[in-house]
Amino acid sequence: MKFNFLDLLLPRETKFFDLFNEQAGRLLACAKRLRELAAELRSPTAPTTAVPGTSIVGATVAVAATSALGRRDILKVGVVAVREIEKQADKIEERINLALEESFITPFDREDIHTIASAVDNAIDAIKALTTKLELYGVLELPPRFEEFADIVADCSGFLVEAFARMKKRLPLSAQVKAIGEAERKADLLFSIVIGDLFKSEDTAIEIIKEKEVYEGLEEIVNCIDSSAKLLRRVMIKQG
Numbered sequence: 001m002k003f004n005f006l007d008l009l010l011p012r013e014t015k016f017f018d019l020f021n022e023q024a025g026r027l028l029a030c031a032k033r034l035r036e037l038a039a040e041l042r043s044p045t046a047p048t049t050a051v052p053g054t055s056i057v058g059a060t061v062a063v064a065a066t067s068a069l070g071r072r073d074i075l076k077v078g079v080v081a082v083r084e085i086e087k088q089a090d091k092i093e094e095r096i097n098l099a100l101e102e103s104f105i106t107p108f109d110r111e112d113i114h115t116i117a118s119a120v121d122n123a124i125d126a127i128k129a130l131t132t133k134l135e136l137y138g139v140l141e142l143p144p145r146f147e148e149f150a151d152i153v154a155d156c157s158g159f160l161v162e163a164f165a166r167m168k169k170r171l172p173l174s175a176q177v178k179a180i181g182e183a184e185r186k187a188d189l190l191f192s193i194v195i196g197d198l199f200k201s202e203d204t205a206i207e208i209i210k211e212k213e214v215y216e217g218l219e220e221i222v223n224c225i226d227s228s229a230k231l232l233r234r235v236m237i238k239q240g
Helices: 015-042 056-102 110-137 145-168 175-199 205-239
Strands: none
Touching: 015 056, 015 110, 015 145, 056 110, 056 145, 056 205, 110 205, 145 175, 145 205
């Protein structure tokens, strides 16, 4: 961003950039926890040996039940962790709004500051909504390619963190915005593939509906992050 002589005459609040960085950090923490949850549900710890004196069939049923219980616990822990991070993010957004009320001079338009904070919060809320839906629907075995989506979410979140860091230093962030856009297009393609495969499967109608909503939730997260990145770029362009 070009040098602005007015910045010397009218020093502007820099705390907003710090708050944005904190908020983006919470988004990245949520995204990483989602990816961890996906890996944990894929291979939860569960006993694999038969109990002495039981039949093979009985042992298989017992292991399956224990495995399901383990997955349920893993899911619960993951959901609680995401909710806690979301609460932390809400507090940061409140601090941003309070700072807007108390600051006479801001680094850029007040409305843009509020919109950016809301956009990042929407992405965090989308992750929370997805994990809540997993628990509500009792999804103990994630649909195929969930982890690929989770990786995209984590990558996009990381790029957004970088973009906010560069924004504070008034450095170009086109590379980060471009990377997020490419990841978003990759997610769109993946979404088309998984939905096509889903309706070709022999799953029950209920299972198809569940998996479809899970994939839609994942796509929504990526779209929210992409929207946040594009918003940052527009604000930077506006500032000149």
